[in-house]
Amino acid sequence: MIKLLSLLQNENMKIYRRLRTWILIGILVAISCSFSIISRMTDTGTNEGWEVRAQARLQSNQAYLEESNRLPVLAQEEIRRSIVLDQYRLDHDIPPSENTLWGMVLSMSILIQLVTIFTVVIAADIVAGEFATGTIKLLLIRPAGRAKILLSKYISVSMFSLLLLVVLFVSSFLVNGVLYQFSDIGSPYLHVAKDMTVQESSMVLHVMSTYGLKCIELIMIVTLAFMISTVFRSSSLAISMSLLFLFLGQAITNFVSYWSWGRFWLFANTDLTQYIEGKPLMEGMNMTFSIIVLVAYFLLFNFLSWTIFQKRDVAA
Secondary structure (H helix, E strand, O other), rough: OHHHHHHHHHHHHHHHHHHHHHHHHHHHHHHHHHHHHHHHHHOOOOOOOOHHHHHHHHHHHHHHHHHHOOHHHHHHHHHHHHHHHHHHHHOHHHHOOOOOOOHHHHHHHHHHHHHHHHHHHHHHHHHHHHHHHHHHHHHHHHHHOOOHHHHHHHHHHHHHHHHHHHHHHHHHHHHHHHHHOOOOOOOEEEEOOOOOOOOEEEHHHHHHHHHHHHHHHHHHHHHHHHHHHHOOOOOHHHHHHHHHHHHHHHHHHHHHHHOOHHHHHHHHHHOOHOOOOOOOOOOOOOOHHHOOOOOOOOHHHHHHHHHHHHOOOOOO
């Protein structure tokens, strides 16, 4: 345990002593704050008059639903959800959450993709960089075994991704808290259940759970980058392949969704927020199924990393 802690300290020093690391953190904070400020400046302000807009949308959706009998079942369901939600807001005087503190913090969760990109850069270099510079030989002559060395690198990368996630959340909360004067901080989150009833829950818990579930893709992409870096000893290959899957993963998911085996595709399961709204991507998918698939991929990626790293000849 002492050796592992020493290795962790060493790996974290390598990460945080580099100017690149702090530049990435600074870019993340700057983009988060800029997006929030621009959104607030372009906001027509607030939720004033939301009742009129909700009433107009409600009447429009009702009329459209009555006239369009040939709409797909899913489209009809979405319209009914909107009708039920608007009616509930009007009946209980609950304005929409988009132009609020928590609404903006929730919208900033899209920047978790940026967190993923930055972490991939670190994960791709943390093993391959040792081979490129030749320092891997010096590292492996230490009394700690290869398994502990690789584990310390993986944990360090994971800790870095967690740090970026916390930085994103805190910076989004603080800047939007100032912009919206911390108003509506206790507003509820409204969710339309399968039986078309509206359920209220804590907006804070919803935002936290959304961030937590969205970071699953972060973990899987980072683990993939770490595996490629370890197996192929190339940071550029690890970065390019990981980002390729990150940006094309959803497109490939949409393509394979026409077949039943498509639900076993990694990126069909990484977005667990699909189960918050009760809208699984494919038939036969649920939270338990997706978790099992993700665990299987996670174990496979790490098995390849550990097995190949243990057997690799560093002199080659």
